[in-house]
Amino acid sequence: MIRGVRGATTIEENVEQEIVSATEKLIREMILQNDIVAEAVASVFISVTEDIDGAFPAKALRRITGWTYVPVMCMREIPVENSLKNCIRIMIHINTEKSQREIHHVYLEKAISLRPDLKDE
Template sequence: MIRGVRGAITIDQNSEEEIISATEELFVRLIEENHIQPDQVGSIFISTTDDVNAAFPAKALRKFEGWTYVPVMCMQEIPVPNSLKKCVRVMMHVNTNKPQEEIIHVYLKGATVLRPDLGSSLAK
């Protein structure tokens, strides 16, 4: 069964260092909390708001050993008026036997407002 594992994090400044660092933090939490191995992952979509463009957030994943061959695509979010700014979102497609309600979605920093009903104790 393929399940979507979602996460998001906000950044303070549109800089390569901050984008990569924040995205790395988000991936660490998603991977740890859901016990994900790279060979379980079919693909990953990463989106950013239009004010996050100083780097490709996918570069953060390349720092993780064993994740070289996981397909990753970056894209831009729809610029909805009054939506959360400076946000990086992740949708990881994972092969797992876990039921939907056992998947732990991770929302960090300002992104906790996106889905206050979801998330983990570790992420808070």
């Protein structure tokens, strides 16, 4: 079965180093908390808010050993009024036998505010 693992984080500055570093930190935490191996990944979608254009956050995925052939796509979030700014969101689609309740979604930095209902799980 394919399940989605969600994650989000924020950056302070729209510069390549920070975008890639924050994305890598988030992906690594999603991998760790869900025991994800690259061979089980169907695809990765990464979206950014419209104020992020300093780099492709997908570059972070290429820093992770064994993830060379994982399909990844970057896209822009819809610009909803009063939404969280400087936000990077990730959806990893994995092949797993885990139930939805067993999936650990990861929210870092100011993105914790997106899903406060998940912070204690």
